[in-house]
Amino acid sequence: MHEMSLCESILQTLEQQAGGQAYQKVRTVWLEIGALAGVEIEALRFSFDVVMEGSLAEGAKLEIIQVPGQAWCLPCGVNVPVEQLYDPCPHCGSHQLQVNGGDQMLIKELEVE
Amino acid sequence: MCGICGCGEGPVHLDEQEHTHEHEHAHDHEHDHIHSHAAVHAHAPGLSQVRMVQIEQSILAKNNQYAHEKRRFFSDHGLLVLNLVSSPGSGKTTLLTETILRLKDDIGIAVIEGDQQTARDAERILATGVQALQINTGKGCHLDAHRVGHALEKLQLQDHSVLFIENVGNLVCPSAFDLGEAHKVVVLSVTEGEDKPIKYPDMFHAADLMILNKIDLLPHLDFNVEECIQYAKQVNPRIKILSLSAKTGEGMDNWVQWLKAELQLQLIAYA
Numbered sequence: 001m002h003e004m005s006l007c008e009s010i011l012q013t014l015e016q017q018a019g020g021q022a023y024q025k026v027r028t029v030w031l032e033i034g035a036l037a038g039v040e041i042e043a044l045r046f047s048f049d050v051v052m053e054g055s056l057a058e059g060a061k062l063e064i065i066q067v068p069g070q071a072w073c074l075p076c077g078v079n080v081p082v083e084q085l086y087d088p089c090p091h092c093g094s095h096q097l098q099v100n101g102g103d104q105m106l107i108k109e110l111e112v113e
Numbered sequence: 114m115c116g117i118c119g120c121g122e123g124p125v126h127l128d129e130q131e132h133t134h135e136h137e138h139a140h141d142h143e144h145d146h147i148h149s150h151a152a153v154h155a156h157a158p159g160l161s162q163v164r165m166v167q168i169e170q171s172i173l174a175k176n177n178q179y180a181h182e183k184r185r186f187f188s189d190h191g192l193l194v195l196n197l198v199s200s201p202g203s204g205k206t207t208l209l210t211e212t213i214l215r216l217k218d219d220i221g222i223a224v225i226e227g228d229q230q231t232a233r234d235a236e237r238i239l240a241t242g243v244q245a246l247q248i249n250t251g252k253g254c255h256l257d258a259h260r261v262g263h264a265l266e267k268l269q270l271q272d273h274s275v276l277f278i279e280n281v282g283n284l285v286c287p288s289a290f291d292l293g294e295a296h297k298v299v300v301l302s303v304t305e306g307e308d309k310p311i312k313y314p315d316m317f318h319a320a321d322l323m324i325l326n327k328i329d330l331l332p333h334l335d336f337n338v339e340e341c342i343q344y345a346k347q348v349n350p351r352i353k354i355l356s357l358s359a360k361t362g363e364g365m366d367n368w369v370q371w372l373k374a375e376l377q378l379q380l381i382a383y384a
Contacts, residue, residue: 002289017166038288038289095347109167
């Protein structure tokens, strides 16, 4: 449900940047969303269209770059791929994992005019 | 269909609903047409200004910035701020009222209550004699640092005291929003099922302390405490866990000691 708030934050950023970057309209928004960021992509897409309505990004295309989850396994001393926060290390089975990738939610770049 | 989304609420209804609908759509298309014309003009040679802009900024940047400012403020004033999160009905408010009764003579305490509606929780806290402020999020599913910031303006917090922020009952959304707290404390009651930590991993991953509440009910339930703890550690190997019953008081001493120790830590000024 917080995907709606995330989209409102995105819109705020788009509006804030419009002055400095001198654009009137946003045509495409690229987001980078990690698999461990707790973001439901479909909900985000739905909310995006709703929130952008009537704004400088109305009808803008949403491109999402999905980043796989990664964690540092303390016993193994290496980075390992994880799909869920409760996944064990695929090598040693330990849960002594520190997430160090795939938990981001970034606005990467925009196509504007 | 129209009744649900409201799109049929126009000058004509019922029998002619579908008809009206089609007309409306046709209208929309015309509008689209005008728009695309405008777009074509914008793309005329020499006028096209489509370009890329690099942003590289967290979607939560604004919230994180507010949270950062609050955290600095809390730190400057030696305030221990705890963000209490859980599903609805885990007993957060009872835990708070019982905690306040045990601590209020020694320590300054204030509470910010987040709920979608009503001031019932704030009223329960006020009845204990400490400051409380209710934030109603309306349709919102979580508190954010901006709202908490405004709530702070209305509270008179004394230095070196404890501020509890009781978040909206929701094990999903509040995990993503930093409020500037020292710790997220997740409350799980034994009536909920031991697998909550892996069903809602984000929250248990974000929390530093888990309180297993309502343990007085264990004899009547099939809740497996060991398994629950194992699940929580699986999601978050660093999480600390306290078992207690706010109702009977069992285990409350541990929690009170934890609070006092954490409050002391806020007095340390790191370089």
